[in-house]
Amino acid sequence: MQALTPAAAAIELRGIEKSFGSVHAVRGVSLRIETGTITGIVGENGAGKSTLMSILYGLYRADAGEIWVDGQPVEMASPRDAIAHGIGMVHQHFMLIDSFTVLENMVLGAEGGLLLAGGLAAARAELARLARDYGLSIDPDVRVANLSVGEQQRVEILKVLFRGARILILDEPSAVLTPQETDRLFRILQTLRERGVTVVLITHKLREIMAATDRVYVMRQGRMVVERRTRDTSSEELAELMVGRKVRLDLDKAAPRQGEILLRAEHLSLVDDRGVRLLDDVGIELRAGEIVGIAGVTGNGQSELLQVLAGIRAPSEGRLTVCGRTLDARHPGNPADMRVLGLAHVPEDRLRQGMVAAFEASETSILGYQDGPPFTRHYLLDGPAVGAHCAQLMERFDVRPRSPGLRSSHFSGGNQQKLVLAREIARQPKVLLVGQPTRGVDIGAIEFIHRELVKARDAGCAVLVVSVELDEILSLADRILVMFAGRIVGEVEPGRADERRLGLMMAGADAA
Amino acid sequence: MTAPRRPLPAWAEIAMLPLVNIALAFIVVGVIVAIIGVDPFHALRLLVVGALGSSESIGYTLYYATNFTFTGLAVAVAFHAGLFNIGGEGQAYIGGLGCGLAVLALDRWLPAWLLAPLAIAASALFGAAWAAVPAWAQAWRGSHIVITTIMFNFVASALMVYLMVNVLIAPGSMTPQSRTFAPSGRIPAMHDALQAIGISVAPSALNLTIVLAVLCCAAVWVFLWHTPWGYALRTMGHNPEAAVYAGTNLRRMTMLAMCLSGGLAGFVGVNELMGVHHRIVLDFPAGYGFAGIAVALMGRNHPLGIMLAALLFGALQQGGAELAFEIPSITREMVVVIQGLIILFSGALAHLPRPWLQVLFARRA
Numbered sequence: 033m034q035a036l037t038p039a040a041a042a043i044e045l046r047g048i049e050k051s052f053g054s055v056h057a058v059r060g061v062s063l064r065i066e067t068g069t070i071t072g073i074v075g076e077n078g079a080g081k082s083t084l085m086s087i088l089y090g091l092y093r094a095d096a097g098e099i100w101v102d103g104q105p106v107e108m109a110s111p112r113d114a115i116a117h118g119i120g121m122v123h124q125h126f127m128l129i130d131s132f133t134v135l136e137n138m139v140l141g142a143e144g145g146l147l148l149a150g151g152l153a154a155a156r157a158e159l160a161r162l163a164r165d166y167g168l169s170i171d172p173d174v175r176v177a178n179l180s181v182g183e184q185q186r187v188e189i190l191k192v193l194f195r196g197a198r199i200l201i202l203d204e205p206s207a208v209l210t211p212q213e214t215d216r217l218f219r220i221l222q223t224l225r226e227r228g229v230t231v232v233l234i235t236h237k238l239r240e241i242m243a244a245t246d247r248v249y250v251m252r253q254g255r256m257v258v259e260r261r262t263r264d265t266s267s268e269e270l271a272e273l274m275v276g277r278k279v280r281l282d283l284d285k286a287a288p289r290q291g292e293i294l295l296r297a298e299h300l301s302l303v304d305d306r307g308v309r310l311l312d313d314v315g316i317e318l319r320a321g322e323i324v325g326i327a328g329v330t331g332n333g334q335s336e337l338l339q340v341l342a343g344i345r346a347p348s349e350g351r352l353t354v355c356g357r358t359l360d361a362r363h364p365g366n367p368a369d370m371r372v373l374g375l376a377h378v379p380e381d382r383l384r385q386g387m388v389a390a391f392e393a394s395e396t397s398i399l400g401y402q403d404g405p406p407f408t409r410h411y412l413l414d415g416p417a418v419g420a421h422c423a424q425l426m427e428r429f430d431v432r433p434r435s436p437g438l439r440s441s442h443f444s445g446g447n448q449q450k451l452v453l454a455r456e457i458a459r460q461p462k463v464l465l466v467g468q469p470t471r472g473v474d475i476g477a478i479e480f481i482h483r484e485l486v487k488a489r490d491a492g493c494a495v496l497v498v499s500v501e502l503d504e505i506l507s508l509a510d511r512i513l514v515m516f517a518g519r520i521v522g523e524v525e526p527g528r529a530d531e532r533r534l535g536l537m538m539a540g541a542d543a544a
Numbered sequence: 545m546t547a548p549r550r551p552l553p554a555w556a557e558i559a560m561l562p563l564v565n566i567a568l569a570f571i572v573v574g575v576i577v578a579i580i581g582v583d584p585f586h587a588l589r590l591l592v593v594g595a596l597g598s599s600e601s602i603g604y605t606l607y608y609a610t611n612f613t614f615t616g617l618a619v620a621v622a623f624h625a626g627l628f629n630i631g632g633e634g635q636a637y638i639g640g641l642g643c644g645l646a647v648l649a650l651d652r653w654l655p656a657w658l659l660a661p662l663a664i665a666a667s668a669l670f671g672a673a674w675a676a677v678p679a680w681a682q683a684w685r686g687s688h689i690v691i692t693t694i695m696f697n698f699v700a701s702a703l704m705v706y707l708m709v710n711v712l713i714a715p716g717s718m719t720p721q722s723r724t725f726a727p728s729g730r731i732p733a734m735h736d737a738l739q740a741i742g743i744s745v746a747p748s749a750l751n752l753t754i755v756l757a758v759l760c761c762a763a764v765w766v767f768l769w770h771t772p773w774g775y776a777l778r779t780m781g782h783n784p785e786a787a788v789y790a791g792t793n794l795r796r797m798t799m800l801a802m803c804l805s806g807g808l809a810g811f812v813g814v815n816e817l818m819g820v821h822h823r824i825v826l827d828f829p830a831g832y833g834f835a836g837i838a839v840a841l842m843g844r845n846h847p848l849g850i851m852l853a854a855l856l857f858g859a860l861q862q863g864g865a866e867l868a869f870e871i872p873s874i875t876r877e878m879v880v881v882i883q884g885l886i887i888l889f890s891g892a893l894a895h896l897p898r899p900w901l902q903v904l905f906a907r908r909a
Binding site: 342343344366367368369370371377379384385386387388389390391395398399400402403404407408411412413415 | 766769770771772774775776778779782783785786788789790791792793
């Protein structure tokens with residue numbers, strides 16, 4: 033930890049307020065970020081972290097409050113102002129043009145003059161200087177499409193530094209990275225700090241806060257609840273502060289009692305219209321009473337695997353046997369039939385697949401189960417039965433508020449997820465596919481969802497969990513399969529899994 | 545800082561907002577009418593009296609409303625499935641062809657009680673078939689339904705002209721219309737039907753098809769909100785990916801939605817041909833198909849709302865005609881302007897007064 037200069041803070045926020053309609057997203061937040069430090073901002077989804085940073089970056093205007101940069105009050109009307117004041121933001125989703133080279137991406141928006149050549153030459157020189165000063169070397173002439181995700185992120189950081197940023201905001205930077213790439217990112221951030229750059233790290237991963245930051249602010253329900261020096265705190269304390277009550281991060285579960293094989297995928301492949309192999313010779317056996325976790329970095333075929341297993345897409349090659357029925361390219365299934373066979377599916381993206389935002393919660397609570405009893409009798413939907421069913425699910429899975437008549441979109445992410453999970457588990461399926469069980473869900477709900485999944489397992493259900501959160505896979509799964517580039521590249525027992533080895537497999541380095 | 549805006553109560557959203565919209569439209573219309581030198585209050589009185597002032601004018605208002613209900617429902621059913629059916633005009637036209645062909649073929653042999661259901665079914669079938677082609681093109685070939693349904697309006701129009709001039713024209717007739725339907729191929733007029741039970745009203749074009757319109761409203765409501773197919777249809781409209789996840793076949797659902805939509809539009813043919821003209825004529829859809837879009841929009845795609853919107857449009861049609869008759873400086877075109885303004889305010893600008901109402905309600909609360 034370096035000595036804090038008595039000079040003004042890099043950023044100071046005073047009494048920031050922001051409301052969206054009736055939602056009070058940021059409530060009187062004040063914070064101080066010292067120059068040349070790494071400051072973490074943690075909070076659950078919806079705690080207001082991103083809104084706060086968007087205000088700082090000029091994307092939103094605060095309803096009230098002041099922003100001070102280097103001891104001067106400033107107006108942030110647009111990102112242009114933020115950049116002018118030396119603030120740069122690296123977004124969770126990269127803003128790069130794949131078919132351009134690193135250099136071309138660099139000058140985008142700062143082309144400098146009528147002809148591109150001059151700007152490019154200047155950029156090349158500047159890039160060389162940045163590489164020297166910050167140890168961020170990258171080939172300026174390679175196309176972005178040919179870079180790994182970690183390298184693309186480095187280009188994003190370089191782009192921000194290229195614009196003259198001295199204050200760097202990173203929004204959930206590790207969401208798309210393997211553990212190794214995350215470590216590398218943190219080493220880069222340390223180097224930047226040593227060179228006097230101020231870094232603000234927004235994340236909900238406590239491990240990263242503990243590993244990378246000097247100081248941490250915790251947000252809860254729009255308020256800044258506490259500020260801590262990182263070395264004076266612990267993950268447990270931060271978790272408790274984020275949620276406002278004690279949370280158990282570990283999950284204690286008994287050893288699995290594995291039964292018969294309920295789902296078997298053999299040499300499953302999926303080729304899309306352009307001939308890209310999205311799934312390549314995937315083999316999985318899923319037994320009753322176990323949780324199998326699929327680990328992997330986003331976009332390595334996990335989504336497609338779930339779709340094929342759930343009967344949404346037919347495999348191009350290979351065979352899938354679920355609860356005694358066999359499907360292949362010539363005998364495709366469909367999700368409705370699969371449900372009848374006893375397969376339930378909690379989709380990865382609840383808003384896009386798992387529910388209809390405009391429907392009432394009670395209507396969402398029967399999605400996929402609307403045909404036939406108990407919801408349809410004599411060709412008519414039984415409204416009272418649907419409502420009662422939804423109320424029952426809400427009671428059992430603690431969905432709040434308990435209003436079956438409320439629009440689905442008016443529930444928080446965690447409660448939406450609980451409702452979808454409740455719908456799928458309630459039928460006591462034989463096989464349960466779960467995609468990203470806790471994406472965008474607050475810590476309190478994560479705990480609950482994990483316990484419910486283990487409960488389903490103990491009741492004899494065969495559970496397949498796909499998640500990009502390695503911690504989640506490690507704590508939930510009885511067996512871990514790692515996916516890379518559409519293939520299952522290895523199987524690991526969670527007891528003997530270490531993150532390093534898993535990370536290498538996820539990056540395709542240990543394809544055995 | 546402005547006060548946070550709360551959503552309006554449901555009753556205000558459904559009942560008050562459209563009324564405010566219509567009031568705004570009438571204010572603008574009033575200004576225009578005043579500019580051309582007519583007393584707007586006098587014109588308004590003529591309009592209202594013309595639409596609702598006598599049993600005859602009420603009859604005509606309801607007769608127009610019957611057509612608007614069918615086309616409004618047609619647009620709404622497609623809309624709930626996420627499809628924008630602009631082809632109501634052509635589907636009504638071809639629906640009428642089906643209805644007319646059934647009657648022409650059978651009116652000499654079958655009694656009315658048997659022929660009417662058959663002809664009604666034929667109009668729905670032909671309307672549905674006319675909608676099924678664009679639906680198929682969208683579901684399997686990806687051709688956009690807005691484009692194809694518009695084009696099908698022109699095809700329908702050309703086809704009907706050809707058939708009327710060359711095939712269906714009554715022998716020896718100078719005008720392109722079919723022979724007159726036999727009495728068994730007619731839907732009884734309302735004044736005759738009421739006469740039979742001892743109620744005397746002035747004759748108008750209103751006929752018993754209006755009963756079919758009300759039944760259709762009820763059926764659409766039950767279908768959309770109380771059957772699993774309606775549920776799946778609405779799921780597709782709101783979120784196609786969720787519908788796939790739930791196991792709905794989007795292609796089949798697209799076909800179903802468009803066929804229902806086209807069938808509903810086809811019923812315009814029943815009202816016009818069996819109810820009024822008693823023969824197949826040219827151009828009987830007269831814009832009802834397009835107005836159905838506005839009716840559905842104004843009725844918030846809900847059958848009850850559509851019924852009310854259809855009544856309003858019917859009243860405007862009838863009252864507007866009276867107005868043009870009474871005041872020479874207000875022409876037919878002027879009446880179209882009035883209708884256009886109401887469509888503008890209740891369609892494109894429908895959400896304009898919402899913030900004002902919200903402020904009003906926030907103050908009151």
